[in-house]
Amino acid sequence: MADKYDVIVIGGGPGGYVAAIRCAQLGFNTACIEKRINKQDEPALGGTCLNVGCIPSKALLDSSWKYHEAQSSLADHGIKLGDVSLDLDTMHKRKDTIVRNLTGGIAQLFKANKVTWLQGSGQLKSGKQVEFSALEGDAQTLQAEHIILAAGSVPVEIPPTPVDQKIIVDSTGALDLPEVPKRLGVIGAGVIGLELGSVWARLGSEVVVLEAVDTFLPTVDQQIAKDAKKQFSKQGMDIRLGARVTGSEMKKNQVVVNFTDKDGDQQETFDRLIVAVGRRPYTEGLLSQDAGVSLDERNFVYVDNQCRTDVPGVYAIGDLVRGPALAHKAIEEGVMVAEVIAGEHTQVNYDAVPGVIYTHPEVAWVGKTEEEVKESGDAYKTGAVPFAANGRAMAAGETGGMVKFVADEKTDRILGMHVVGPQASELIQQGVVAMEFGATIEDLQLMVFGHPSLSETVHEAALAVDYKAIHVAQRRRKK
């Protein structure tokens, strides 16, 4: 094993592995350090996203939705199934197979690109040195021209509800519950809490979501958030806002959770409790005392627009640094840093990073919310159109939700797109593409959209901004 590389990446998650591959493509001798051991006791690449995040949660979301459909809505299509039963073990095994195939795929990509995978942990030292402690074998010091820190994040724990990964679990434990809890508590009505709550609610749990903040999805456009909350509540998710958890107590195989809300002290008993209040940058053991890399007040590694740390030649990307903790954000930062190292002028457009919640219906957004634009004081216009007016949505039996645009009144430029509804995760990319090309609302109005398609609701929402929507009754408000 060589002890000198052009680039060493610490962390093999979406940011790190992509950075490593892109560096290799650009001709750098690259190593990627990753210490994760998966459920099968094998070293695994892919980080949180592939192993215990995006991918396994989507596998369970899709499986649980099919189960829910078979039970509740296939009869509407004239399909009778008789008794529908759940085989949770098979559902988990399917998810585990998907995860293993994907993480194994990255190892193959590393081989094909000649990226050296160093199995173990890495610590940044001064003078662009990395101390590598192998999973098996001794520690050694490695040297690199460039070092990319991509150590990711871990779930935030809160003192009132210590995680034991049995009764009280974090997002990782929530992906592997051995049976469907009768009563499930979720602390945190963010992306993770809502997705995991949805999975188990569809499989039969009575789900109560406790959220400390008074506003539902405060960073999402509030017209969209309100519609989403209505739909989630209809599906049986009991979302309690302004509910602050103060303590918990184990009673046999249950947990009693104490919380306060506007009505005073409350108590709920759950068979399982998921703690999903947020994630924090994972810096433990990453930096030696003399590494020279500074952290900001929230413990993120401090970086500039192109992810340079305070130390020349040392970069940091992904959940370790400011910005949304999203796989695609980490990925693009990984690509950017690799290209910056190669002397290119790549930049990430942080103004057009889409966000998605993979509930049913899905929630997705890009750009500014109406609240944000209103606060900026600029003149703006909006248009929103429900999927209920869309033929394709009716055919699919998925008529809940809407598409909404926010645009600049003067320039007509699209400032934000917001969707709650079927395939929102796919539809939102139309907004991303449009915004990347500096499109105006009129640009979208003038395009031909295939019929019948869910995308027509995107078209109609763009038309609605200027009171030109065809399939909804719109009356121009008098100014």
Add this chain to the structure above:
Amino acid sequence: SASDQAGPAARKLMTEHGVAAAQVTGTGKGGRITKADVEKTISDKEEKR
């Protein structure tokens, strides 16, 4: 052609005012022509008259 340099709204405006893509200075990414660029070309032309 104009279509690979400008979006539909800018193209429409160019057609409306008889402006060719070559007459417009694009300020968008990679020299793409925005609607505002076309508007500027049109107002510059009118000023000259």
